[in-house]
Amino acid sequence: MEHTRRNRIVDLLKSKSYGSEVLVKGWVRTKRGNKNINFIALNDGSVVHHIQVVVEVAAYPEDLLKLITTGSCIAVKGILVESVGQEQHVEIQAREIEVYGTADAESYPLQKKGHSLEFLREIAHLRPRTNTFGAVLRIRHAMAFAIHQYFNDQGFYYLHAPIITGSDAEGAGAMFRVSTLDDKNPPLLPGGHVDYSQDFFGKETKLTVSGQLEAELGAMALSLVYTFGPTFRAENSNTPRHLAEFWMIEPEMAFYDIHDDMDLAEDFLKYLIRYALGHCLDDLEFLNKMYDNELISRLKQVVDEKFERLTYTEAVEILKASGQTWEYPVDWGTDLQAEHERYLVEKHFGRPVILTGYPKDIKAFYMKMNEDGKTVRAMDVLFPKIGEIIGGSQREENLEALMKRIHEMNIPEKDVWWYLDTRKFGTAPHAGFGLGFERLILFVTGMANIRDVIPFPRTPKNAEF
């Protein structure tokens, strides 16, 4: 086949250039027909829909057509024509067919019938070829792009926080060690502990659990920054909402207080969901039909409604007055459980909720204390079905107040001297938040398990592919 530019199927399905010659390349989903005519459903990943290729059997060698099975990869040159069938507007009358790669029908695991998501996780190397994962991966891309678009439009700068870190200052969870020492015979200190001064970085290093502290350093110079990168937590979490390797977006804004922080979080989430509705409707309609009939209406509702804002203290009062029986009792000073958050979002308010003013003892050291001396300027955005999708706060910018919290919480000063320097030199009020990227994708796609919204999930006991 001569070298010609490939037409994307997404473009051809919208085209009205009947009679023109086109070239498509993609993977066969089904082939059906009789001894005179064959129909091939071809997909190239550019859109959830397939294009129908019509083949006059007599015009091709039998051996060639035999190779075209579900999963095989082919190139087709032909004429774009108006379809006489009911299910599609256009189709391609094949003139020339080349088989790039066969797929043995006996052993190719994907069939034209649907598969369970659990089975597809076991063949994650092939699942991008399904309608479901095509849709999820296109939406995931669109959301990543929209995040950069939003922040760029708002005057933020993309700051690349390090992935390898020498400090565990945020205490966000167990960490993975990064080392080049000989694992069979590491250098030891007299006490028997491993001597990390001989390791690659001259100290013990880990994979990051958060880019926030580095983002704060950036905000103290560029005013508005955000990070967007992989994050690693070595927690033994086995739930449909946790990954050991996930992606997180962490904006950090100088001169923002907690209210500015909430305004940004709400506007940001609504922008992203609006973007999905505007750019990914084909994929959303597919997911709405196959997995979650309320997906699109729920997305539209979130875009249209104002998020409910209230304090932790008010939330505790509502929960206590609810008359519900809880597995975990509601008591001022303890963290809210999943059942409490779900009640507020799904039953009491029926819309996204932003909670603020949490007790200081259940939140991180860097959060700014309120005047009451008991609560901090934290904010959590709670979404239906997902729970906490965003966690953020106004940061403590006063050096003495921050030092007091660091001592109270036994954080080694030598690990965070650089962080403290920002409060020593030209400190400024500032705030920020973290958005779990996969949790956003869960909400936007309506998928139920976080392992199905990332190409190759890493979870306890699973690092295949």
Place this chain on the structure above:
RNA sequence: UCCUCCUUAGCUCAGUUGGUUAGAGCAUCUGACUGUUAAUCAGAGGGUCGCUAGUUCAAGUCUAGCAGGGGGAGCCA
């Protein structure tokens, strides 16, 4: 990590109070069919019942351990 459920053909699942050769749909293969829409119709092949022990005359079925997976919870994003 805790609680709970599950593991039978390539996939999704039946399988009765323990009892001969373990079934179905789809997929695959063969054939039929002049435009199909997850095509249809006919036929065929396909199983170490997750693994290991145990109870029993007899285990897919009962018991225990292990492995893998789902759901809920905790940790969190």
